[in-house]
Amino acid sequence: MEIEKLKPTPSVKINDKDALVIVDVQNDFMPDGALGVKGGDEIIDSINQFSDKFHKTENVVILTQDWHPPKHLSFASSHNKRPYEPYESEGIGPILWPDHCVQGSNGARFHDTLETKFANAIIRKGYRPTIDSYSAFIENDGKTYTGLSGYLKVLGKKRVFICGLALDYCVYYSAIDGRNLGFEIVVLVDLSKAINSPPGQLSNALKQMVEIGVNFVKSENVTK
Numbered sequence: 307m308e309i310e311k312l313k314p315t316p317s318v319k320i321n322d323k324d325a326l327v328i329v330d331v332q333n334d335f336m337p338d339g340a341l342g343v344k345g346g347d348e349i350i351d352s353i354n355q356f357s358d359k360f361h362k363t364e365n366v367v368i369l370t371q372d373w374h375p376p377k378h379l380s381f382a383s384s385h386n387k388r389p390y391e392p393y394e395s396e397g398i399g400p401i402l403w404p405d406h407c408v409q410g411s412n413g414a415r416f417h418d419t420l421e422t423k424f425a426n427a428i429i430r431k432g433y434r435p436t437i438d439s440y441s442a443f444i445e446n447d448g449k450t451y452t453g454l455s456g457y458l459k460v461l462g463k464k465r466v467f468i469c470g471l472a473l474d475y476c477v478y479y480s481a482i483d484g485r486n487l488g489f490e491i492v493v494l495v496d497l498s499k500a501i502n503s504p505p506g507q508l509s510n511a512l513k514q515m516v517e518i519g520v521n522f523v524k525s526e527n528v529t530k
């Protein structure tokens with residue numbers, strides 16, 4: 307499925323049961339970073355504007371941060387393999403990555419231009435040496451929770467807007483888990499960018515999200 311074929315919702319009004327999750331806007335996911343996402347830097351100003359608008363409605367804004375220990379099992383270097391080679395084991399895969407977002411490193415920091423002052427919470431994920439976490443809700447073993455769903459449920463949140471990097475990995479897995487956990491999910495299409503590796507990953511991700519009932523919207527069509 308092509309991104310142009312999505313049918314974004316014409317307009318969405320923010321209500322008090324909403325939350326915003328901004329996924330992994332970190333240096334290593336910028337075009338010149340260790341795991342660069344094309345255009346990743348181009349969406350930050352718009353994310354900031356949206357985050358400001360959302361914050362003004364007194365709803366919670368959550369940032370996620372990929373946060374791996376050195377020699378994390380998701381790194382190709384930990385297996386003497388090349389980045390982006392296929393690899394599957396419990397909690398890891400379907401492919402291996404270049405070393406990225408190592409705890410405390412410059413690559414793991416939020417991009418300098420990302421406005422973090424609107425954030426109520428930061429969820430760090432992938433910090434266990436043998437489990438990766440694409441999703442902001444549940445790590446890749448499918449059973450280790452990050453705590454985000456509990457946080458949102460305690461606050462009475464029903465709908466979660468998601469944007470950031472990358473559309474076909476961390477945004478995608480967050481959207482799927484969010485739906486399975488009973489949240490209404492709205493992906494902000496213009497505030498997300500994809501990796502599309504292996505080829506077809508983005509198309510598959512979009513198809514799966516549509517099938518599970520994720521909604522898509524352009525940020526300009528979300529009103530207070």
Ligand SMILES: [Zn+2]
Pocket residue numbers: 372373374380403406407432
């Ligand atoms: Zn990672």
